[in-house]
Amino acid sequence: xxxxxxxxxxxxxxxxxxxxxxxxxxxxxxxxxxxxxxxxxxxxxxxxxxxxxxxxxxxxxxxxxxxxxxxxxxxxxxxxxxxxxxxxxxxxxxxxxxxxxxxxxxxxxxxxxxxxxxxxxxxxxxxxxxxxxxxxxxxxxxxxxxxxxxxxxxxxxxxxxxxxxxxxxxxxxxxxxxxxxxxxxxxxxxxxxxxxxxxxxxxxxxxxxxxxxxxxxxxxxxxxxxxxxxxxxxxxxxxxxxxxxxxxxxxxxxxxxxxxxxxxxxxxxxxxxxxxxxxxxxxxxxxxxxxxxxxxxxxxxxxxxxxxxxxxxxxxxxxxxxxxxxxxxxxxxxxxxxxxxxxxxxxxxxxxxxxxxxxxxxxxxxxxxxxxxxxxxxxxxxxxxxxxxxxxxxxxxxxxxxxxxxxxxxxxxxxxxxxxxxxxxxxxxxxxxxxxxxxxxxxxxxxxxxxxxxxxxxxxxxxxxxxxxxxxxxxxxxxxxxxxxxxxxxxxxxxxxxxxxxxxxxxxxxxxxxxxxxxxxxxxxxxxxxxxxxxxxxxxxxxxxxxxxxxxxxxxxxxxxxxxxxxxxxxxxxxxxxxxxxxxxxxxxxxxxxxxxxxxxxxxxxxxxxxxxx
Amino acid sequence: xxxxxxxxxxxxxxxxxxxxxxxxxxxxxxxxxxxxxxxxxxxxxxxxxxxxxxxxxxxxxxxxxxxxxxxxxxxxxxxxxxxxxxxxx
Numbered sequence: 084x085x086x087x088x089x090x091x092x093x094x095x096x097x098x099x100x101x102x103x104x105x106x107x108x109x110x111x112x113x114x115x116x117x118x119x120x121x122x123x124x125x126x127x128x129x130x131x132x133x134x135x136x137x138x139x140x141x142x143x144x145x146x147x148x149x150x151x152x153x154x155x156x157x158x159x160x161x162x163x164x165x166x167x168x169x170x171x172x173x174x175x176x177x178x179x180x181x182x183x184x185x186x187x188x189x190x191x192x193x194x195x196x197x198x199x200x201x202x203x204x205x206x207x208x209x210x211x212x213x214x215x216x217x218x219x220x221x222x223x224x225x226x227x228x229x230x231x232x233x234x235x236x237x238x239x240x241x242x243x244x245x246x247x248x249x250x251x252x253x254x255x256x257x258x259x260x261x262x263x264x265x266x267x268x269x270x271x272x273x274x275x276x277x278x279x280x281x282x283x284x285x286x287x288x289x290x291x292x293x294x295x296x297x298x299x300x301x302x303x304x305x306x307x308x309x310x311x312x313x314x315x316x317x318x319x320x321x322x323x324x325x326x327x328x329x330x331x332x333x334x335x336x337x338x339x340x341x342x343x344x345x346x347x348x349x350x351x352x353x354x355x356x357x358x359x360x361x362x363x364x365x366x367x368x369x370x371x372x373x374x375x376x377x378x379x380x381x382x383x384x385x386x387x388x389x390x391x392x393x394x395x396x397x398x399x400x401x402x403x404x405x406x407x408x409x410x411x412x413x414x415x416x417x418x419x420x421x422x423x424x425x426x427x428x429x430x431x432x433x434x435x436x437x438x439x440x441x442x443x444x445x446x447x448x449x450x451x452x453x454x455x456x457x458x459x460x461x462x463x464x465x466x467x468x469x470x471x472x473x474x475x476x477x478x479x480x481x482x483x484x485x486x487x488x489x490x491x492x493x494x495x496x497x498x499x500x501x502x503x504x505x506x507x508x509x510x511x512x513x514x515x516x517x518x519x520x521x522x523x524x525x526x527x528x529x530x531x532x533x534x535x536x537x538x539x540x541x542x543x544x545x546x547x548x549x550x551x552x553x554x555x556x557x558x559x560x561x562x563x564x565x566x567x568x569x570x571x572x573x574x575x576x577x578x579x580x581x582x583x584x585x586x587x588x589x590x591x592x593x594x595x596x597x598x599x600x601x602x603x604x605x606x607x608x609x610x611x612x613x614x615x616x617x618x619x620x621x622x623x624x625x626x627x628x629x630x631x632x633x634x635x636x637x638x639x640x641x642x643x644x645x646x647x648x649x650x651x652x653x654x655x656x657x658x659x660x661x662x663x664x665x666x667x668x669x670x671x672x673x674x675x676x677x678x679x680x681x682x683x684x685x686x687x688x689x690x691x692x693x694x695x696x697x
Numbered sequence: 698x699x700x701x702x703x704x705x706x707x708x709x710x711x712x713x714x715x716x717x718x719x720x721x722x723x724x725x726x727x728x729x730x731x732x733x734x735x736x737x738x739x740x741x742x743x744x745x746x747x748x749x750x751x752x753x754x755x756x757x758x759x760x761x762x763x764x765x766x767x768x769x770x771x772x773x774x775x776x777x778x779x780x781x782x783x784x785x786x
Contacts, residue, residue, distance in 0.1 A: 295706055295710065
């Protein structure tokens with residue numbers, strides 16, 4: 084029976100206490116709006132890198148990588164590496180020099196350090212114009228709250244399905260939905276408290292701790308799981324060989340063309356996340372100098388060589404283990420609260436290894452049209468935690484799940500508050516307002532963002548399938564932004580009208596693709612096909628990846644075409660905003676201390692590690 | 698004052714490591730408690746690993762903090778911070 088012992092509760096309490104400590108101890112340091120929004124621009128590079136990675140590994144990513152590990156095996160490590168490392172190296176080497184020092188020309192002499200950009204929409208506003216800035220600010224704000232809400236819901240749902248907090252819910256006489264609400268409200272309140280007190284600084288300090296905690300919670304599961312199946316040889320014997328190869332397994336199934344398509348898609352998605360998403364780029368922008376800002380994504384990339392194994396292996400081990408027949412997850416002795424996502428014995432038995440089948444309202448496994456049970460891969464990693472961790476360590480494992488959820492949500496909330504304060508409030512409602520007022524707006528915007536996110540989470544409780552819309556929102560908002568940012572930062576000729584048209588066209592293309600595409604076996608609606616069904620891709624993932632790639636291509640070409648027919652801004656206005664016109668800092672004398680050397684080392688190690696598992 | 702994060706990370710993992718190690722020693726004889734972790738006293742061993750990690754982080758953090766306090770304001774942009782020195786630790 085998976086109830087938490089006193090030692091588990093103690094660890095969870097200490098974790099919560101440390102989260103609050105960061106908020107309270109940084110409160111006195113937050114005296115100006117830049118302290119709140121950019122952590123005073125005083126953060127060392129390694130901290131920016133670690134917190135950037137922690138922000139990128141939110142609840143959906145951690146659960147999703149375990150799920151993908153169970154489903155596709157080590158191929159998911161390959162896909163993750165492809166979707167992160169090239170984009171991170173690019174961000175560190177080429178994007179950061181443009182973004183970190185970008186400042187409007189005129190005030191630079193008057194007011195040097197205060198004038199640099201605080202957010203990506205602010206850069207868009209400087210490089211292009213206010214309408215493009217407003218568009219990207221509003222779409223980003225909507226995406227950030229939506230993403231944070233779904234991240235809250237995705238992890239809270241797992242906690243409820245694990246029945247970990249049933250005793251608490253019973254003691255409080257909560258209905259089933261109340262337990263879910265509590266599992267969302269408590270972490271949300273904790274995040275909100277430390278973000279409102281300490282701003283981005285507190286969020287980053289905690290993200291560094293959370294990242295270490297995720298590793299500390301999942302590593303023992305990987306080690307114990309590997310021991311259980313009998314080491315690497317046992318794993319090789321227990322799962323199909325295709326799951327153990329990053330690339331060749333996929334090649335046998337889908338051919339070389341599919342691999343090349345996957346490479347292209349991985350690069351587009353990686354760029355959309357690590358080179359355009361302000362939730363992740365806010366960390367390097369808070370670095371103490373340009374060198375640290377460049378090092379941050381490179382350090383994150385270095386960690387990305389090894390981290391995916393820790394996240395993917397639990398899922399892979401979950402399918403390698405024998406399927407339980409008397410499930411340890413039975414928990415219905417005191418008045419059986421049956422929830423539609425509750426894992427009950429028939430569903431667990433119909434599963435594969437420790438991955439249960441999805442259960443319908445009666446607790447029976449859901450079957451697809453071929454009569455095979457539909458597996459609930461999301462539960463792979465959480466079930467591994469329950470299976471292997473004894474009490475004591477289990478508390479650490481649960482804290483790790485909480486930590487990844489809170490890291491992602493905190494990043495969304497800080498990014499939302501920065502964008503609302505300096506891209507929506509300041510330029511459009513209170514031009515030239517005082518700094519104290521801006522600080523207050525940023526603080527309360529964090530509260531507003533969290534409330535909106537909570538609303539999105541409650542909506543997701545009603546409409547479960549909203550979880551499948553995350554990728555669509557990403558393709559509609561982030562991918563066109565990535566192409567706009569890319570053109571803006573590296574092509575002098577890109578004009579404001581071109582950027583605006585490209586962003587709109589990319590978003591429309593993604594939505595149209597979604598409206599005309601329906602994955603096999605789905606109903607028209609949130610899964611696509613709401614205009615007319617022209618094409619049936621094999622699954623949701625392929626449909627979403629198609630939308631993202633199409634959005635990127637359309638956005639890039641529309642921007643380019645409109646830019647060639649409109650007048651660009653004169654070069655004198657673009658100094659410091661476009662890569663070729665950014666003044667180069669003097670190179671460090673020692674070659675191995677340059678960012679290029681670090682990037683090359685990361686790339687070589689990544690290639691070497693991936694060759695082992697090809 | 699933005700303190701060195703490694704101090705709080707180190708403190709956290711030292712504390713957690715101590716608790717897990719102590720708990721592992723106390724429950725060493727409970728075979729049924731460790732049937733899940735294949736008979737290994739996972740609390741004890743992982744607690745020791747985390748304790749070691751915590752102490753290393755704490756040591757590095759203390760050194761970083763001393764360096765941070767030796768060079769106040771020099772690292773930060775001038776004019777940005779007014780009353781930074783005597784704040785929380």
